[in-house]
Amino acid sequence: MERCLAGDADARLTPGVAGEFVALVQQALIDLGEPLSAGGADGRYGRETTAAVLGYKTRRDIKGPDGSVDGVVGSRTMAALDEECTARDQIPGPCPPAANGPSVDLRGTDERLVNMVLAHTMAATVVGADGSGGTRLITSGVPIPETLARNLVDAATHLLHGRGVRSTPRLAAALGELAVIHADAGQTELAHALADGALWPSAIHPGTALAHLLTRALTEVAPSASTSVRDLSKTSALAEAADHALSGRITLTPSPMARIPDPKGMFAVPATVAGVTFKATAFGDKRLPSYRPVATPLEHLDIRHVVGLVRFAVHLSTKWGVTEVHHAGISGDRRRADCHGNGRATDFVGAVGRNPADGLPFHLTVFNDWKNRSVPDLHDPSTARRPDWPPGSGKIRYRLADLPGVDPLARDFFADLYAWVAGEYQDITDGPGQVGLSSAIGESSRIMTPDHPDSQPGSPNGREAHHSHMHWQVGPTGPQAL
Structure with a gap:
């Protein structure tokens, strides 16, 4: 499929071929509304698949040099499918429900x-x-x-x-x-x-x-240890954010310098946080023309998320030399009532920086450097590796951990990123107070990745909807008190 996308004429998908790569193209056509009712994504390029390809190309005006439309999947068709499916999968997944038990007053206790x-x-x-x-x-x-x-x-x-x-x-x-x-x-x-x-x-x-x-x-709990973002009260988070503002890591609006803001209110910070520039982009594949990260202010944020973004930037810049974070959504959206709408979530796409270990520049994305790497066949390890996990749920492994020829930087970067997020944000619980060990990639978690064990093809949930970004959040879903 990558050879086809790159323009290799010998790798075009034509009627009569069969394999997992055909099933992936069939599923993409189904997801985009083309009828494949008889066989579905069965991996066989028959007459029904040919008709679906013809319909798809006709509706999108994908023609050959002579103006004709055929039932072959070439580089232009593959690129269109790739871009449309990536855009479709950028819908953020669900957030955990709000706590609804009796109200209590902790009186300042952690x-x-x-x-x-x-x-x-x-x-x-x-x-x-x-x-x-x-x-x-x-x-x-x-x-x-x-x-x-x-x-x-x-x-x-x-x-x-x-x-x-x-x-x-x-x-x-x-x-x-x-x-x-x-x-x-x-x-x-x-x-x-x-x-x-x-x-x-x-x-x-x-x-x-x-x-x-x-x-x-x-x-056993070190008094000096920093409280995880998920365990911070909003009052404690505001106090830490004020310290970051005094130290020059962020410019916080409303400013805690003039008066003490409402910790339950919404906050904004510029695009640069602790020396790292946050840039928004619609896609995770840096090869596409639409991958154009733009630095934009981060607005309508929960104060706990503000603290998390500062810690995130400090961690990435200190350990990995990151100078830019690319994302598909951090700022809150007043039209939505979930964790994204209330500025509690991140859809991480990739990062740019210079590796402190060797001084070399890098640009990693979840899509190119993680999802697009093959996975083993857990049912039959002797078979060839697959381009992606098949539908279904259950514990799976981090695909980069044992992938032959994998880029060590990508493998270690994403593993460290996941471990950091699991330690700070919602992981194996809906709220604070996680008692057990943090999850690992491939285990059930609130952190969504291309290697999440939950599979829900055709929906905004599960690993299929997160093959181009990582999703994480702090706190529950629900309206934000102003």
């Missing part, structure tokens, strides 16, 4: 630490943010009264503020009440764990044992 206490007591899943930036308690599928939610969080914050054993009776009482609620809802195993103490030795009164357990767990 969300990450509260979540650790709640996880060890099995009291709740995490503390999350709702669509307006408020803090809510996300429980295990059973509604609980707001009074109980406040008691759970208050007991957790008391433990964190050094009250230790003195706060455990309050926590024990709240856990006992929570156990009754889960028992009434038929969640007997969880109720038993809450009441019996799978994580602490006492029945209802955990006493000193629970306090010591939590103290040991909390000491």
Whole structure:
């Protein structure tokens, strides 16, 4: 297919040929509205496929030198299919739902630490943010009264503020009440764990044992470690953004210098962030004429995303010598109500820079240097490698990890980029408080890539819709309070 796109006449797709490459062209025709009802994307270039190609070329006025239209896929047809499918797949994927549990007040306590206490007591899943930036308690599928939610969080914050054993009776009482609620809802195993103490030795009164357990767990969190973007409250994020503005890394609008802005409001920064220029482009394939990155201000942003962009720029410039980030969407869009509309998401296309290791310039894109590299056949490793993963879901591998002849820079850059995003933004949870290890490429995650395990051909979701960019976000979907 690449030879065909490059103009190799011997690589044109003609009636009678068969193979995976034919199936990919057939799927592209189907996605773009051409009828292929009988065989679908069966990999055989028969009469129905020929008719679909003729229809596609006729509607787009793709003619030969003599003005005729034939049923052959040559370089111009392949380029048109490539460009249209790339444009079609630039629709951002879905964002996680907003937290909708009872409202709680953390009173300035770090969300990450509260979540650790709640996880060890099995009291709740995490503390999350709702669509307006408020803090809510996300429980295990059973509604609980707001009074109980406040008691759970208050007991957790008391433990964190050094009250230790003195706060455990309050926590024990709240856990006992929570156990009754889960028992009434038929969640007997969880109720038993809450009441019996799978994580602490006492029945209802955990006493000193629970306090010591939590103290040991909390000491594993380095106090000096930077809180992940996903775990920042908006107030904490605004304070960090103000520090970045004072240090000259960003110019923040509205400015925190004149007055303290509303942390739940929307913010803007210029195209250059911490020395890295952010440029918007419609496509991920730098060979196409439409790939024209343009530096534009980043506007209508959630304050947590502002902090994330600064950290992102510092990481890429320091480790990889990146001077430009190309993206297909960062600024918020007031016409939309999802994470993209509220300035909480990034569609990363590529980067330009000079590798500190050898001083050589580079320009990497997700489309050219990741998606367009072949993948192994996991069902039969002895067969030739494929141009892309077949439809279907399940754990898959990072295709660049063991690809023969792969560019080491591309392999290591995208692996490091994914690890950084998984550590800062939404990864394996909808909200903050991720307890487990970060995901790796090929595992289920909120971070969408060409090697994401979810496959949904023909939809804006899954790896097919993200073969030209990486998608990540902070916080839930929902309207932004102004």
